[in-house]
Amino acid sequence: MTQTFPLAGQVAVVTGASRGIGAAIARKLSALGAHLILTARDQDQLNRIVAEISAAGGHAESHPCDLTKPTQIEAFARLILEAHRRCDILVNNAGVGWFQGPLHTTPLEDWDQLLAINLRAPYLLLRAFAPAMIAAKRGHIVNISSLASKNPVPNGAAYAASKWGLNGLMVSAAEELRQHQVRVSLVAPGTVRTEFGSGQSSQKSALGAIQPNDIAAIVALLVTQADESFISEVLVRPTLKK
Numbered sequence: 001m002t003q004t005f006p007l008a009g010q011v012a013v014v015t016g017a018s019r020g021i022g023a024a025i026a027r028k029l030s031a032l033g034a035h036l037i038l039t040a041r042d043q044d045q046l047n048r049i050v051a052e053i054s055a056a057g058g059h060a061e062s063h064p065c066d067l068t069k070p071t072q073i074e075a076f077a078r079l080i081l082e083a084h085r086r087c088d089i090l091v092n093n094a095g096v097g098w099f100q101g102p103l104h105t106t107p108l109e110d111w112d113q114l115l116a117i118n119l120r121a122p123y124l125l126l127r128a129f130a131p132a133m134i135a136a137k138r139g140h141i142v143n144i145s146s147l148a149s150k151n152p153v154p155n156g157a158a159y160a161a162s163k164w165g166l167n168g169l170m171v172s173a174a175e176e177l178r179q180h181q182v183r184v185s186l187v188a189p190g191t192v193r194t195e196f197g198s199g200q201s202s203q204k205s206a207l208g209a210i211q212p213n214d215i216a217a218i219v220a221l222l223v224t225q226a227d228e229s230f231i232s233e234v235l236v237r238p239t240l241k242k
């Protein structure tokens, strides 16, 4: 490990890395020296990010995986652990949000899909990768939550539930894993300028929307902090409210 490349030799898995916040996190962790494993569904988009990282001198590979499918998650994790024998950093970033109407009009299939991606997948990925981290006595599991996990979200109740649930899940897992020197943390942003949801987050003014790179910088801080330090939760707001 060097000062310039503090993550040299480490393997980092980033979900939802085909665009938006996940792509920014992947680029940032690669710039810090990690070997990046990118996943999402869109192979072409993943290839594009891998090519960008390679062109910048980094090391990355991609493996498509639909996070609504537990068997695909298990196969993905097995592949990574067999190939690399380690996973130092897991960033549970992939997420969807639909803000189409009140809960009583939310179709069951939308509920199931949203909860599968935003809440069940982080559990399945933690379950798959935590044993390798415990054995290595090191690891970071960073979860991209949302300020929606702190507030009521009318017309987005399922999304709010998934993120409130993610927080409860991960602060509990954090207490289980910290004794093994595995740190589980939450990053909860307000509006970030991406294609998320209906794309409304790309419409905000510059100071009214956080940039994906701002979240990547927070993740970089979390995974490079001193061994004895455990930043467990970061709330990130845009500077301007409107």
Ligand SMILES: NC(=O)c1ccc[n+]([C@@H]2O[C@H](COP(=O)([O-])OP(=O)(O)OC[C@H]3O[C@@H](n4cnc5c(N)ncnc54)[C@H](OP(=O)(O)O)[C@@H]3O)[C@@H](O)[C@H]2O)c1
Pocket: 015, 016, 017, 018, 019, 020, 021, 022, 039, 040, 041, 042, 043, 045, 065, 066, 067, 068, 093, 094, 095, 096, 097, 117, 144, 145, 146, 147, 188, 189, 190, 191, 192, 193, 194, 195, 196, 197, 201
């Ligand atoms: N943007 C915001 O304002 C904001 C605010 C607070 C929190 N967040 C959180 O930040 C995270 C990233 O959001 P973003 O803004 O970067 O959104 P985004 O641009 O829409 O990206 C979402 C990512 O998730 C992946 N994904 C979606 N469904 C998937 C599935 N079934 N299986 C595997 N991957 C899937 C997408 O890739 P594919 O389509 O290729 O599968 C994509 O890479 C989410 O957890 C979101 O809740 C966002």
